[in-house]
Amino acid sequence: MAKLSILRYPDPRLYTVAKPVETVDDRIRKLVADMAETMYAAPGIGLAATQVDTHLQVVVIDTSEEHNDLRVFINPVIVSADGMAIHEEGCLSVPGIYDKVTRAERVTVQALDADGKSFTLEAEGLMAVCVQHEMDHLLGKVFVQYLSTLKQSRIKNKLKKRVLETM
Numbered sequence: 001m002a003k004l005s006i007l008r009y010p011d012p013r014l015y016t017v018a019k020p021v022e023t024v025d026d027r028i029r030k031l032v033a034d035m036a037e038t039m040y041a042a043p044g045i046g047l048a049a050t051q052v053d054t055h056l057q058v059v060v061i062d063t064s065e066e067h068n069d070l071r072v073f074i075n076p077v078i079v080s081a082d083g084m085a086i087h088e089e090g091c092l093s094v095p096g097i098y099d100k101v102t103r104a105e106r107v108t109v110q111a112l113d114a115d116g117k118s119f120t121l122e123a124e125g126l127m128a129v130c131v132q133h134e135m136d137h138l139l140g141k142v143f144v145q146y147l148s149t150l151k152q153s154r155i156k157n158k159l160k161k162r163v164l165e166t167m
């Protein structure tokens with residue numbers, strides 16, 4: 001396994017639309033293992049392949065407190081969604097920035113697991129937020145794009161300043 005580097009907003013590669021995985025093979029399982037290691041090390045509760053500059057429809061999520069419940073979503077599709085909920089979100093690609101985003105309260109997602117087996121998950125609460133947030137990454141969308149353009153430019157300036165400070 002290897003830790004991967006995470007793209008930082010506003011890196012234009014984050015706007016890439018991910019392609020479906022054709023075959024869940026060892027190459028994909030290695031990607032999943034590396035993504036999980038990267039997510040746990042960050043630490044974070046979700047990571048999309050887009051964020052590690054691999055433009056395939058692969059997401060890993062672990063919302064458990066003990067960090068022992070890894071969920072893998074390959075080629076995920078939301079088959080139903082209802083309700084509306086507002087949660088404060090953050091993102092490993094937008095470090096230190098948190099803001100409120102409105103999303104569906106509950107979603108039913110269909111995907112393949114790391115063995116290539118199809119499964120359906122009914123998600124609510126944090127898992128529902130996470131699934132929608134990570135699936136947005138696969139569409140080339142970062143959560144700050146839901147915020148006002150003023151907020152977005154403030155966030156860009158803040159992140160740019162921080163990069164300069166750490167150089």
Ligand code: NI
Pocket residue numbers: 090091092093133134137143
């Ligand atoms: Ni994110």
